[in-house]
Amino acid sequence: QDRTISGRVTDRANGQGLPGATVLVKGTTVGASTNADGGFSLSVPSSATTLSISSIGYTTVDQTIGSENTYNVSLGADVKQLGEVVVTALGQERTRNSLPFAATQIEGDQITAARNPNPINGLSGKVAGVQIRQSNTLGGSTNILIRGTKSITGNNQPLFVVDGVPISNANTNTATQQTGGGGYDYGNAAADINPDDIATMTILKGAAATALYGERASNGVILITTKKGRQGLGVTINAGVTGGRIDKSTFITYQKEYGAGYGPTFGKRDFNGDGVLDLYNQLNADASVGPRFDPNLQVYQWSALVPGSAHFGSPTPWVAAENDPSTFFQTAMTLNNSITVDGANDRGSFKIGYNSVRDKGILPNSQVNKNVVNFAGSYNLTSRLTASASVNFSVVDGKGRYGTGYSGATSENLMTNFRQWWQTNVDIKEQKQAYDYQNLNASWNLTSPTNSAAKYWNNPYFSRYKSFETDSRYRTFGNVALTYKVTDWFNVLGRVTLDSNDDLQEERYAYGSVGVPSYGRYNRTYREANFDLIGNFKAKITENVSFTGLLGANLRRQATKSIRATTNGGLVIPELYTLSNSLSTLTPPTESDVRQAVDGVFAGATFGFRDMVFLDLTARRDKSSTLARANNAFFYPSAAGSFVFSEMLKETAPWLSYGKVRVNYAEVGAGATAYSIADSYDKPTAFGSVALFSVPSTKNNPDLKPERTKSAEAGIEAAFLNTRLGFEATVYQSNTVDQIIPINVSTASGYGFRYVNAGDVRNRGVELSGFVVPVKNDNVTWTINANWTKNQNRVMSLFEGSDNIVLTTYQGGVSSNATVGQPFGTIRGTNYVFLNGQKVVQEDGYYAQTATANEVIANPNPDWTGGVSNTVSYKGVSLYFLVDVRKGGQVFSLDRSYGLDTGLTPETAGLNDLGNPSRNPVADGGGVIFPGVQADGTPNTVRADNSGEADGATAYGTTHNPAAAFVYDASFVKLREVSLSYSLPKAFVSKVGAVKGVDISIVGRNLWIIHKNLPYADPEDAPSSGQFGQGYSTGSYPAVRTLGANLRLSF
Amino acid sequence: CVGSLEDNFNVDPKSPTTALASGFIANAERTLARTVVSTNVNLNPLRFYVQYWAATDYPTESRYDLNTRSIPGAFWNALYRDCLRDLREAKATIPNDLSVPAASKANATAVAEVLEIYTWATLVETFGNVPYSEALNFTNARPAYDDQAKVYADLIARLDVAIGQFNPAANTGLLTGTASADLLNNNSTALWIKFANALKLRMALTLADVDNAKAKTMAEATVGKLPASNADVIDLAFNGTFPNTNPLYEDLVRSGRTDFVGTSFFINQLKGTTGPVTGTVDPRLNDYFDPATNPTPATNLYNGGTYGGANSPETNSQPGAKLRAQTLPGVLISYAQVEFLLAEAAARGYAVGGTPESHYNAAVTASILEWGGTAAEATAYLAQPGVAYATAGGAGATYKQKIGYQEWVALYNQPVDAWREWRRLDYPVLTAPTTAISGIPVRFLYPVVEQNINGANYSQAAAAIGGDKVETKLFWDKF
Structure with a gap:
């Protein structure tokens, strides 16, 4: 006996009805297509047990037929399918085949595969062209680089946009901390997002993809689309715990x-x-x-x-x-729990989520807690007018974060x-x-x-328990929007977005410690508001030619206010951490008040011909408050085209599932750092009652022009054999020119730095990604995904024929530099002296060193990075692992420079070539023969003293060796993520009341460093995010192997 | 939109766009005094170079390693960027600064000029050729270096102009509100004139070995215009509140570290166990140094460490309590120093009044009094044959030897002056330790950063002075 089953098929990414999807009774030909709103209704035989719901570009879902007659099913986009819908700039949804630029979309469940509480770290190794560098500190910062370092002194981190809200990914660490000096790593702010709320993350890499976002888009954009309410009412709970031990x-x-x-x-x-x-x-x-x-x-x-x-x-x-x-x-311990409740009906949808992460680190008395509550809803006020709003409220509390640097x-x-x-x-x-x-x-x-x-050093336990920091960030971001559908082919979106951060950082240095006890606090507020008005057009010009377009305006207002104060001369009462407890008169706090505004207008158009040829054009004009009136408006265009050649080969090459070539060119302009066009004075702490004034170290420049990134890209995408095999290849080149840089000038000019427009940094590279599904049958699916990126960075020119800019100097006599003809960030220091390719050894047996400390001794940029993931599913069991690789790049290790000098590691002791303890005096048969040649070119035979008698240092450290001796290859191969998950059979689950799904998984992160060349340290660990500190390792934290379990319940 | 906001958005509301000239001068005075008196291993290693002090655990800098800690860069930056630039700004500000009375504007400008010349002289005497004619111009990121002798000559000419510009009838006009903002000379034009003349005398004798005639003329022109007692010491009174404490306090006390002890070379001579004054304990010994905290043997209270090596901070003597005081003044020119210079001028036959011996006696006495000793102590000390000018240094001792030793002892807390006078007089005879990476520096290397960003001019300067090495003698350092 037949019965009628109805329901609605929706797109998981946005909750909207999916028209034209196929609903088939499995094992039969009985089926129906969904209507314009995704609804369906069909008559099924009583023997039917399963519905199979499919749609091009989406993963097919099998739905068990139970006693109910209504089934609402949402389909997730199938990343393997090139017809998938991709969210692009300004939230435009486009099918992949129409994209004329590289954009990688990652599903939320891929990011949370290993239950990483930091969604940004969850990207590592998964996307070509994106280099993620995680720090090993608790809640520490993550450096994200898309297609290389472009700006010599500016920001190189991508823009983060969550559901249309640009959010801050600020690094609030001190400048000293960022350049490898002391201080805490407070992490960066994009980690505040609830990973379980992410539906998709789209990484827009080149300027052609990002140009509509304006001046902040030159480093790429990471677009996060959060989950939307699904038809009916759903509840998802994740409960997880992980533990970590040092590697x-x-x-x-x-x-x-x-x-x-x-x-x-x-x-x-x-x-x-x-x-x-x-x-x-x-x-x-x-x-x-x-x-x-x-x-x-x-x-x-x-x-x-x-x-x-x-x-x-x-x-x-x-x-x-x-x-x-x-x-x-x-043992580190993390509890990561979340709950999401969502629902939708014809008039609207909502979602409410809560995520709690309690993260206890490997150091005693360290904990970072994150609580995120988010809500989003939309309501169709009329058939034409939709109102929507979202709010994301988070609190991050840290206590006892790890100190970093030197x-x-x-x-x-x-x-x-x-x-x-x-x-x-x-x-x-x-x-x-x-x-x-x-x-x-x-x-x-x-x-x-x-x-x-x-x-010199405190008891380490005293240090941890008494000199701890605390911090908090209260954050709210969200938007309110109205969409009015004027006609079928034209709608208007008005939107206000806000990101509001309140940071408090309190640092304590306890009474009884070495030096002066202190208490310092840093309060910072950050507000960014955006006002958007965007008109969207969509029309078929002729039968074969389609057109979509947009026209919009954006007003951005940012304000950062901060105040930092520290006690002076000590604390009167131990453990009373308040500024008024300062022993000496308080030094006036440092205040900062930075405001920035940009007004932009933009337009974009996409023409499609027979779903085969696409042409994108965009233009934007920004007016920035950071430049002088004469130079503050700047215009930049982009053009991009693609050709889906598989459309032409449909008949002749059935093995070709999909094929496309694409090419584009774009420019993005950018304004200056706030307050870099007008001079003002410094007002140091007064000397008693005498006011002091000083000319700042940086000379500003009223004639600054906008800087510009010019980027070109070409790529090919193809899939074969019913999409069992596919690849994507992109080559690109970008030049960031007329950079607004505070260049180093000789301080004999009276300044340390001067703002100028100068320089050209080129990044060119290749991105490859591919997938293969070696096995796919009813029971087993095995998928391999791989990606590979090679970015070559080169400083093409600097200011007025100058060939070097010192970015920062580090402890250990080395500096980070931008040098013409070299990759960005080369490390300079003293080198060995070479004779015919051999290291020269002096008469005392130690290596000769160059007289100057400006030899290029290391290049911190990797030769290439890549990742390979394997997923094998057998029925409800799925095994996934990801190997993350970095090849090349070098790191200078201050830990080695000093640790060898102070005789801590085994190579500084042991026996020498004579079988005697090398630390015996040379006269007693001790000492070491360093490989190399003497000044006359003959092999070295002189034993260098390793006893420390004369100078308190071994022969291996900084005292007797050039900085180049402590440069190591920073390559690594890491087993980054592993997960083994098991979904309880639906048949079993359906017996347990309202439960729809139960997934149990065991997850591991950073379980095994398969290969590395930096002794005793993790080559990935660096003090902070940003372009400083790259290729510099000091006080490095050990990697943490994390293993845990997660339970997911859906109702 | 932005247009209506851009004026507000472009100006930092937390930084002043107008300032007081007196504030720039005070800031330059403070930086200058801190730089020359500092013992920070990142800035001023000169107490090592003249072998007053040895290191405890970290002897690298005492082996003449300048680059690991970028010492020349720090010294150069402090003088160019932090002193000279502010002094230039002061000069530019004075004409329109209502807080400087019209009658005092010339004096205020001359003050800035004297400080500038002092700073320039220190740069030339430390590095050799330095950027001068093209310096302090922001449009020139890579200024060329000028010949050291020519710079020095120009500085002397400028100093004469500045001296002539002072109007003794008016004060210097440097005020914050109604209080003096002159950290060095408390707004006293008379003292500024003495300072300028003392600087002139100092520069004269620096030239003496290479241009005796000019030195003679210059030195003789200062007679009667010089600091005349310890009341005239040109110094900056640090106060008791960080960051305006004496930088020595910061590195010796505030840091909680014990990085320095006296050298055996110095302490043994102060104790009289060796050296020209054998048998006499210098009355300044217990001011210059503290007794060892763990003397070995227990009677060996004052003990010096091995220069160039690592030394125990317990069995050796650390710098004395006076040097640890927050409020210890930072001296730019001491009265004792002036008298030593006059003694030398007299010995060279310049008509500066008095005899070498009378000035020498005045100098030694001033130094002992400056460090808290009594006139009786000074008299007793001067009576020793190893001290008395006639017999000091033994038969055949030159004036350079006699004055050199005593001036070296007296300039204990003026390391920049001590280093220059030692290079000039070549006494006492210092020996580089075996662990040294070079000979004893007689100049600083150019900052590494100059090699990196001003390479062509750097190379030219290095070649012109005879190589960018610490052993390259500067133009006035003839012997």
Whole structure:
């Protein structure tokens, strides 16, 4: 007996009805097509068990037929299908075949495959042309680079747009932090998005794809479309937990032969009053170039002198510590839970979501919590007028984020301590015991035997528990929009968007620490409002020629206000963290008030001929408040075309599922940094009552013109054999010219920097991506996705014939530079001296070094990056893993430069070629022969002293080697993501009340670094996001292997 | 739209667009005093170079490594960008600055000029050829370097003009509200004239080995116009509140570090266990240094470390309590220094009044008093045969040797002056440590950043002075 089943098929991406979809009773020919609104109704035999719903460009869905008669089904876009709908600039939805530029759309579930709480990190290795660099700190920043570094000193991060709202991805770290000095990594703001709310992410790479977004589009755009309410009422719950341990291959390994000291001597003093001098180690030394371990020697160490230690008052054997700092790390733990409720009917739709992430790091007393609530709804007020609004409210709370970079003695970064300045005889567990005793700074690094104040380093537990930072960011972003459908071919959208951030960062440096205790706070508010008015046209000009167009205006207003204040001279009352607790008169806070405005008008048109040939034209004119009136308006065009050649070969080449070539050219203009056209003065802290004034280090320039990125791109896309195999290839070149740069000038000019229009940075590259489905049958599907990117960056010219700009200088005598003819960001420092390709060794056995520190010694840019993912599904079980590869690029390691000098790692000890301890004096058969030649070209035979007797340093570190000695290849191959998931059979699930689906998954991230060349560290880790700090590794945090489980329930 | 907003949007509401001339001068005075008195390892390693101090754990800078910490760049930036640029701005501001009374405008300008010349002289005496005629012009990102001798000559000419420009009847007019904004000389034109003349005397003797006639004329012209007692010391009184504390306090106390101890070379001579004054303890010893915290043996309170090596901060003497005080003044020219210069001028036969011995005695006495000693101590010290001018240094000792040693001891807290006077007089005889990466520097290397952004001019300058090496002697350093 037949019965009638009806329902509606919708597009998962936007919740709209999907016309023309096929609804088929599985195993029969009984079926129907959906109507204009996606609705269907068909009569099915009683034997029917399953409906198969399909539509071109979407993944086919099988729907079990139960007792109900109504089924609402939403279809997700099938990424393999080139006819899919892609969201492009300004939210325009276009079929993939009509796109004349490279745009990669990633489904939300691909981003959350490994349950990464940071949706941006979830992109790594998945998109050609996009280089993601994650930091290993808790909640740390992520550097995203699309098609290379373009701007020499400006921002190179892409623009983020969520449902039409441009959102801030600001990095609020201090300039010192960003250039590898000390400070905390507060992460960047795009991570505030709830990953489970993401329907799709579209990465628009070239200027032709982004030009409509205006001046901020030159670095690419990441468009995020959030999920929309689906027909009926749905509830989805995700509950997950992951744990993480450090990857020991990314942490230092210590030598176990020599203990504390700058040179192999003990101090002598009568501690116990027996009239005999006792041995004590070099308590103040933060190095391990000390005496050789000897369990028979009883030595007064820090533990003998610090109350609370188990050995207080007594000497202990001179041996390597049982617990080295690798045991300092604890298990990281993340709870990631979310719930989404959504629904829709004919008049409208809504969605409400909540995501909570509680992230506990590998360092004691570290936690970052994220809570996000979001709501979106739309309502059809009339058949022509639709109102919609969305709001996303998030709170990120951090406590005890990790210190980063190098800041010397008072560093909050314990990694500089563990990797660069450590005593191998110090047992970290004993440090904990000593701290726990009275919660005081029971440091291992004492000033002297009679002064137990910490000398250079604090007790690491004291540091973590007493000198912690806290921070919060309250954020609201969202939009309110009205769409009026004037006619079938013309509608108008009016929209207001807002992104509002309130940041508070509080940093504490506890009383009792090395140096001056302090409390500092930084308050920052950021507001961005956009007012958009956009008219959309859609028409068929003739039977064969289609036209869509848009005309719009955008007003953007941004305001950033901040204030930073720090106590002066210390704290009166310990642990009272308020500015009024400052010991000396408070230095006036630093205030900043930056406003920017841009007014833009734009137009775009797409002409299509027989769904085969497409032509895109766009134009935009911006007027920016950051430039002087004479130069503040700038116009830039784009043109793009594509040809779907498979349309012509339909008959002759049935194996060709799809084929397209595309080519485009675009320009994007950009204004200046705010306040770079008019001069003002600095007003330093007054000297008593005497006001001080100073000319700033940067000279502004009223004649600045807009800078411009010119970009051309060509590509081919094809799929074969019913889309079992496909690829996409793109070549591109962009030149960013007339850059607005504060160039370095000789300070003899009275300034350090001067704003000019100068320079040309070229990026050219190839992006390849492909997929193959080797197995596809009723039970098993195996899909391989791969992508590969090669970007070649080159500084073509700089200012007035100058051939170098120093971007920043780093600790360790190296600098980051833009040099004409070189890739961006080359590291300069001292190099070896070479003779016929051999390193020259001096008469003392150490390597000769260049006299100057401006030799190019490293290029931080990778040769290529790529990723390969495999997904194998068998019935309800799916196994997925992603391998992420970076080939080439170099990194200078300050950790090695100092860590080798201070004798921490095994290569600084051990035996030499004679079989003697290399740290013995050369006269006693010690020392090392460095490979190379002597000045006369003969092979080196001189043993260099490695004892540290003369200078407290080994032969391997910064004292005796050029900076080039600490440059390493930064390649890596990482098993980035793994997930094994199991969907309970529908048949089983349907018995459990309202539950529609149950998915259980086990996920892993960063489980295995398959290959790397940087010893003891993760070559990916860098202090911060942005173009500084690239290719520089200091106080690097170990990688964290994360393993966990997730349960997803849908109702 | 933007058009209506652009004027507001373009101006930073948190930065002043108008300023007081006195503020630029005060800022330059502060920077200058901080730079010359600092012991920060990133800025001023000169207490190492003249071997007053040795390092404890990190001896790299005492082995003459200048580039790892970009020391020349920091020194250069402080003087060019932070002093000279502000002084230029002061000069440009003075004519229209209502806070500078009309009667004082000439004096205020002369003040800026004297400070500028002091700064330029320090640059030339440190680097050799430096950008001068093309410097301080923002449109020229890569200024050419000028010949050091020509720059020096021009500075001397400018100094004479500045001295003539002072109007003793008016004050310098540098005020914040009604209070003096002159951090160096408290608005006293008389003291500024003395400062200018002392600078002239200093520059005269710097030239003496290469242009005796000019030096003589210049030195003789300063007679009667010089600082005449310790009340006339040209110094900047730091206050007790960071960031306006003495930079020594910042690096010796505030940092919580113990990076420096006295050298055995210096301390043993102060103790009288070796050197020209053997047998006499210098009355300044316990001011210059603290007793060791863990003396070994217990009686060895004052002990110096090995220069160029790593040293224990416990068994060696660290810099004394006076140097640790937040409010220790930063000295640009001391009265003792003036008397040493006069002693030398007299010894060279210049008509500066007095004898080498009388000035020498005045200098040593002023130094002892400056460091808190008594006149009786000074007299007793001067009575020692190793000190007394007639017998100091033993038979056949030259005036350079006699004055050189005592001036070196006296300029303990004026490391820039001490380094220059040592290079000029070549006494005491210093030896580079075996661990050194070069000979004792007699100039700074040019900043690495100049090589990177002003390469062609840099290369030309390096060739012109005889190579960008620390051992390259500057034009006035003949011996």
